[in-house]
Amino acid sequence: MLDPQRLRTFRSVVATGSIQGAADQLRLTPSAVSQQVAALQRETGLMLLERVGRGVRPTAAGMRVAIAAGESLRSLNRLGALVHDLRSGKTGHLTIGHFASAGLAWMPGLVKSLRTEFPDVMVELVLNDTPGGAPLTQPDIDLRIQTSAEATPPGFTRVPLIExxxxxxxxxxxxxxxxxxxxxxxxxxxxxxxxxxxxxxxxxxxxxxxxxxxxxxxxxxxxxxxxxxxxxxxxxxxxxxxxxxxxxxxxxxxxxxxxxxxxxxxHIYALVRDAIAGHPAAQHVLDHLRERTA
Structure with a gap:
């Protein structure tokens, strides 16, 4: 996989027409820019730049790499924004399991609150007390009724809610x-x-x-x-x-x-998947449930 930082530096050289111009734009030394371009040429096995007077210009192969790099870097930027949003709870998917009476009493208010605070989070509700066993989708947060013979499954934490x-x-x-x-x-x-x-x-x-x-x-x-x-x-x-x-x-x-x-x-409790326990939307769900059951 090509190094994204080297691609950004190379595109800056192509855009400015010189090593010095790219260095000024990126706030790097000319030596650092030259080293990154040289490393990218070794990485690709292609001659990407040629000298023209006191500047440089892309070769035919270099121009195609620069154009394709722009598309790839934009995708990386979108991916970075998505990861940031997921960390901050602005987007994503949350599956909540519930039994029938909890669905009627708690779910409408909970989903409304989630939609207000996290409008990009898609909430999937799964009924977990239907005959025939566990739901096909393992919820991220599962509201359950304590029974005499049960254990907390691996990868989950039990959060007591109400008697x-x-x-x-x-x-x-x-x-x-x-x-x-x-x-x-x-x-x-x-x-x-x-x-x-x-x-x-x-x-x-x-x-x-x-x-x-x-x-x-x-x-x-x-x-x-x-x-x-x-x-x-x-x-x-x-x-x-x-x-x-x-x-x-x-x-x-x-x-x-x-x-x-x-x-x-x-005794009603929530099983919370450890992998999403720190997600702001998951924390919001638990805070809302604690408030409703206080």
Whole structure:
């Protein structure tokens, strides 16, 4: 690969018509300019300049090299500008993984904030709690719910965000609807609406809590997401236990009851790819999430 600095010096000699002119323009000594041109000629194996009177001019080969060098140097300048922008967070691509309730509660405000501060960053959102395993794209920042059997993958750092308590959602005409809080065990005889897929993090937290309260829930509807489960409760079909983050937009005909003894909760954290941890846009995402979860 040809040395870019030698190419810049050679183009300056061609533009000014002399070694001295290039030296003045580049603030180098004439000797330094001559050495760089000589090194470029050795590098290319071509005679690039010929003497004309007290000056120099490019040979036919030298002129073609000078023209092509201009295009290459402009590309290098664009590349340098791109690298600078990437370092400063002005452009690039950021993939954020999230589960459904975090998507509804946090993602619109987060993306709006990112667009304001980093308008050239393209944000890709990846849902990470769908049946069938991990998303095809490994997110740069992945919002996750802590489970009992998990480890931080290599190349990532775990950033704790919030403890999200669970509440019981009941129909508005339910016998407990007028109460603010109850022990979880008081719901042992209720008919339940499931709101997560078996084996997923929310399901795991729920069933640890039911076991601690001394009962197993009797499910009459197996819904796979919190929005569908809320619709069944709104219709008076049963009760469902959900984290607070998932009840931001409640149907009209439901009521919320805080849970006691135990107080179920899920722990939400972010996995941050080490390679982008210092990127200003990534830092902005984490700062925004910390602010929302404070």
């Amino acid at each position: 999200d308590p669970f509440v019981m959602v009941v129909p508005r005409d339910h016998r407990f609807a007028g109460l603010d809080a109850l022990p979880l065990g008081d719901f042992r005889d209720e008919e339940f609406v499931a709101n997560d897929v078996e084996g997923f993090p929310v399901h795991e937290v729920q069933h640890r809590a039911y076991a601690a309260a001394g009962f197993s829930p009797r499910y009459i509807v197996q819904a796979a997401d919190h929005l569908t489960a809320l619709a069944f409760v709104d219709a008076g079909i049963g009760v469902t236990m959900l984290p607070v983050l998932a009840i931001a937009d409640l149907p009209e005909h439901v009521r919320i009851i805080a849970l006691l003894d135990p107080v179920p909760a899920r």
